[in-house]
Amino acid sequence: MTTRGTATHAVYTASASQRLADWHDMARDLVGAGPLAWRLFLRDFSAKYRQSLLGYLWALVPPVVTVGLFAYLSSQRIVNIPETSLPYPAYALLGMTIWGLFSIGLTAITSSLGQGANLVRKMSFPREALVCAAFGQGALDTLLRAVPTVIVFVWLGVRIHPAALLLPVVLVPLVLLTVGIGFVLSIVNVVIRDVANALRLVLQFGLFLTPVLYPPPETWPFALITILNPVSSFVVAAQDIVARGTLSMPGLYAAWTGFAILLFLAGWRFFRLAQPIIAERI
Amino acid sequence: MSDAAIAVRGLSKKFSKTLRATMRNGAIDLAHTALGAQHPRDHLRRGEFWAIRDLSFDLLRGEWLGVVGPNGAGKSTLLKLLSGILRPDTGSIELHGRVCSLIELGAGFHPMLSGRENIYLQGSMMGFARSEINERIAAIIEFAGIPDFIDTPVKFYSSGMHARLGFSVAIHFEPDILLVDEVLAVGDRSFQEKCMRAMQLLRSERHAVLMVTHSLYRVEALCDRALWLEETGCKMIGPALEVVGAFLDDQDRRVEEETARGAAPAAGEPAPLILEGIEVLADDGSPRSTFAPNESFTVRLLLRAREAIERPYFNLRVLDRGFGIIDASMLVDGSPIALFDEGPGAVECHFPPLPLAPRTYELALFVRGPDGVTPVIPLRNIGAFRIAGPEPTYAALGGPMALNLIRQGCPLRVETEWSFSPAKLARGAAR
Numbered sequence: 001m002t003t004r005g006t007a008t009h010a011v012y013t014a015s016a017s018q019r020l021a022d023w024h025d026m027a028r029d030l031v032g033a034g035p036l037a038w039r040l041f042l043r044d045f046s047a048k049y050r051q052s053l054l055g056y057l058w059a060l061v062p063p064v065v066t067v068g069l070f071a072y073l074s075s076q077r078i079v080n081i082p083e084t085s086l087p088y089p090a091y092a093l094l095g096m097t098i099w100g101l102f103s104i105g106l107t108a109i110t111s112s113l114g115q116g117a118n119l120v121r122k123m124s125f126p127r128e129a130l131v132c133a134a135f136g137q138g139a140l141d142t143l144l145r146a147v148p149t150v151i152v153f154v155w156l157g158v159r160i161h162p163a164a165l166l167l168p169v170v171l172v173p174l175v176l177l178t179v180g181i182g183f184v185l186s187i188v189n190v191v192i193r194d195v196a197n198a199l200r201l202v203l204q205f206g207l208f209l210t211p212v213l214y215p216p217p218e219t220w221p222f223a224l225i226t227i228l229n230p231v232s233s234f235v236v237a238a239q240d241i242v243a244r245g246t247l248s249m250p251g252l253y254a255a256w257t258g259f260a261i262l263l264f265l266a267g268w269r270f271f272r273l274a275q276p277i278i279a280e281r282i
Numbered sequence: 283m284s285d286a287a288i289a290v291r292g293l294s295k296k297f298s299k300t301l302r303a304t305m306r307n308g309a310i311d312l313a314h315t316a317l318g319a320q321h322p323r324d325h326l327r328r329g330e331f332w333a334i335r336d337l338s339f340d341l342l343r344g345e346w347l348g349v350v351g352p353n354g355a356g357k358s359t360l361l362k363l364l365s366g367i368l369r370p371d372t373g374s375i376e377l378h379g380r381v382c383s384l385i386e387l388g389a390g391f392h393p394m395l396s397g398r399e400n401i402y403l404q405g406s407m408m409g410f411a412r413s414e415i416n417e418r419i420a421a422i423i424e425f426a427g428i429p430d431f432i433d434t435p436v437k438f439y440s441s442g443m444h445a446r447l448g449f450s451v452a453i454h455f456e457p458d459i460l461l462v463d464e465v466l467a468v469g470d471r472s473f474q475e476k477c478m479r480a481m482q483l484l485r486s487e488r489h490a491v492l493m494v495t496h497s498l499y500r501v502e503a504l505c506d507r508a509l510w511l512e513e514t515g516c517k518m519i520g521p522a523l524e525v526v527g528a529f530l531d532d533q534d535r536r537v538e539e540e541t542a543r544g545a546a547p548a549a550g551e552p553a554p555l556i557l558e559g560i561e562v563l564a565d566d567g568s569p570r571s572t573f574a575p576n577e578s579f580t581v582r583l584l585l586r587a588r589e590a591i592e593r594p595y596f597n598l599r600v601l602d603r604g605f606g607i608i609d610a611s612m613l614v615d616g617s618p619i620a621l622f623d624e625g626p627g628a629v630e631c632h633f634p635p636l637p638l639a640p641r642t643y644e645l646a647l648f649v650r651g652p653d654g655v656t657p658v659i660p661l662r663n664i665g666a667f668r669i670a671g672p673e674p675t676y677a678a679l680g681g682p683m684a685l686n687l688i689r690q691g692c693p694l695r696v697e698t699e700w701s702f703s704p705a706k707l708a709r710g711a712a713r
Contacts, residue, residue, distance in 0.1 A: 191308035276369035
């Protein structure tokens with residue numbers, strides 16, 4: 001449907017084609033968007049904290065404050081948190097890091113097209129690059145937030161399972177889920193600006209509906225939090241792999257992984273097909 | 283069709299008029315898309331209008347096409363469609379060759395990044411690899427002429443520097459098809475000339491250029507063909523000189539029609555003096571709109587004063603396509619009006635025979651108070667008249683070149699006497 005840059009032939013038509021062969025074009029464009037996404041990522045990275053003294057230290061503040069608060073409330077018995085699979089601060093920081101990958105990534109992707117409106121209005125380039133670059137920012141934030149997590153693990157002398165090295169693999173479905181939802185929300189947010197605001201609210205509640213600051217509940221009906229919330233299953237899987245080296249709920253993990261893959265493909269497809277609609281509305 | 287760089291067929295594009303309509307129609311379209319339904323896009327829904335309707339044309343390799351038309355005719359929309367930013371609602375666009383759109387110079391620049399970083403960013407957006415950008419970066423910086431500031435954040439650039447760098451990046455990636463939108467209006471004159479030279483260098487068999495501009499002179503001077511867009515669609519496409527000529531005639535006609543309808547005073551203007559009508563009179567006192575060259579005429583202004591005005595100074599200006607060529611001023615000739623009493627009154631200005639070239643001229647009026655400074659009626663165009671007559675024959679020239687001379691000639695034509703002195707005599711005269 002779209003070709004550009006070094007390409008020397010392009011056809012623009014009214015109808016977005018629905019053929020199966022388009023998946024090939026989509027894949028080609030996504031790969032082609034890679035260098036640009038990297039360039040945009042570098043742009044945001046170097047521009048963001050250029051006129052700031054503390055720079056990326058700002059990214060570390062929120063998780064440390066949240067976990068510190070909960071650790072304090074828990075030690076004072078103000079809130080009652082059951083025994084967790086890892087010492088509480090380590091457990092909560094790990095959970096916050098994984099949750100951050102989802103929430104920060106999704107927030108960044110959702111506003112990516114709107115924030116790049118100036119570019120989208122004036123230049124022709126694969127829009128996927130904006131989405132990928134935005135997720136890159138989210139992932140980088142997550143990595144930075146992982147630094148205090150690692151420090152706490154070392155400091156508390158937490159023993160982790162060697163299988164924890166597989167953590168990045170375990171998190172792949174979470175990435176697909178995040179980008180899949182992001183593809184859809186970024187488009188809808190261009191037409192209806194309420195989306196970004198609503199998302200902030202949903203994510204705020206979502207944090208408490210995910211076993212991040214407390215262990216996965218096992219009693220009915222609270223166990224539904226783990227079962228019906230796809231993010232929960234991935235967070236639990238990450239905690240499992242670090243603490244025990246095995247998944248406590250492999251079936252659930254597999255089911256939600258399948259769902260994440262389908263959602264990613266559908267979201268990506270929607271992103272492609274909806275582009276003609278947003279071009280003039282951004 | 284093998285040598286067509288751009289082939290446009292039945293192209294239409296519609297927009298929503300309001301944000302509300304944008305949201306509603308956009309949400310409906312998104313829902314359609316999500317359900318996998320093809321929504322019909324060839325009719326208008328509530329709150330929509332056609333920006334471009336059923337447009338077809340070809341642009342051949344090596345050809346320069348100028349797009350002219352009034353504001354709101356869809357010229358910029360056409361460029362955005364051709365550059366792939368907007369998608370057609372009906373019809374198709376085929377592009378054969380690498381497209382470079384100079385729609386807004388340096389549009390992708392990020393203010394916090396340096397000029398150098400922005401070159402890489404812009405290059406990537408145009409689809410080039412790092413190595414390809416590396417090969418060209420020296421030439422880009424050189425052409426932009428800002429080597430000392432290339433590592434300065436772009437937000438500290440002047441708008442001229444910004445545009446220079448933007449143009450330089452765009453032009454250095456060997457485009458086959460150039461889409462130009464009035465970009466040369468930015469930057470100083472020497473930069474504009476530099477841009478034009480760079481574009482002229484591209485003028486080879488391979489390149490096709492489509493330029494949108496209000497500078498009809500540029501279209502005539504540079505383009506082979508021109509496309510005249512109106513709100514209703516494509517009005518005319520053909521040789522640049524013919525299309526520009528027809529477009530100019532049409533604009534003149536519109537101005538004349540407005541005069542015929544009578545000068546419309548600006549609404550709600552609490553001016554002490556109101557212009558209610560204007561007539562251009564021939565020597566026999568009859569109002570006319572067309573005169574012969576060297577025919578004297580009188581401009582009669584029908585006015586109404588809301589209050590008594592002491593010694594107003596009237597000034598009339600004759601304009602040729604926006605440029606003033608003749609001033610008639612009571613500040614020079616003296617004001618015959620000691621007091622303009624409340625109520626109606628007519629002011630007449632008699633022009634002597636003028637050697638005006640055949641075309642349409644506009645009239646502008648401004649009236650000042652007794653101090654000669656305070657505006658009573660601020661400067662504005664109030665009407666037009668036409669000079670019609672035989673065009674001079676350009677002895678050795680025929681065809682389009684003669685047409686060009688007539689159109690671009692100065693508005694004042696006088697008969698002059700020419701003589702020639704042989705070399706010896708000329709030397710003697712110089713001594």
